[in-house]
Amino acid sequence: MEEACALDNVKHQLVQELLDLGPEESGEGTSGESCSKATGGNEDEPTAAALTKKKRLSDLLQNRRARNLSQAQAAFPKRVLADAELTKFLQEDAIDASCDPLVWWHDNQRRYPLMAKLAQKYMCICATSTSSERMFSTAGNIATPERFCLKPHKVNMLVFLARNLP
Structure with missing residues (x-):
């Protein structure tokens, strides 16, 4: 009985820590920003690509993916998403001791986005003093x-x- 209560307490603390993590800051801008920064062009001076305003398929799909993600997040509170992700992660089989955990997290960061951020937070800590x-x-x-x-x-x-x- 005490073990179940302690496990629930630890799980609650983990969910709270997942909620406390800030929103993911990606270093990637939109394709227009990265192109103008990469070419070193002046921001006041329009580029030929900016004048044509052609949309690429990747831009359309990216906007659709972002819209679907925001709708999914609006439908479920972040606490429910964090709890579901933690439960799914705890049901996963443990990785083999010979496997590199950094590679595992790199491969599975899309399946567990919140847990991956938490893993990045704690896996960067030096193991010894x-x-x-x-x-x-x-x-x-x-x-x-x-x-x-x-x-x-x-x-x-x-x-x-x-x-x-x-």
Whole structure:
């Protein structure tokens, strides 16, 4: 009984964290923006592509996909979508220990978009604190009481050099 309550509590916390994640910011603009930025053209000066105003099939499909997605999200509250995605993810078989989890998340990020963002948030954390401990030790060896007049910028530069030079 206590295990079920604890599992429900953890699941509720995960759903809440999925809801707290901000909206996905994509670095991709529309095709017109990327073309004008890639060519380095002046924004005030219209390009030939902008003057013809031809629509490509990919633009039409992208707009349709975005409209369908927004309709689906409007039909279901985000909490219901997050709960359904978490339930579907928990029912999935565990990946093999020899598989790379980053590759798995890359392959399945469309199936689990909210969970993929959560995985990106936590999988970027360094697994050990050894490197940071070494950095503090190096900083302690450089910023000694005899060198108390060193400015923070100089200490940062010396620590960087001590850790990166052979």
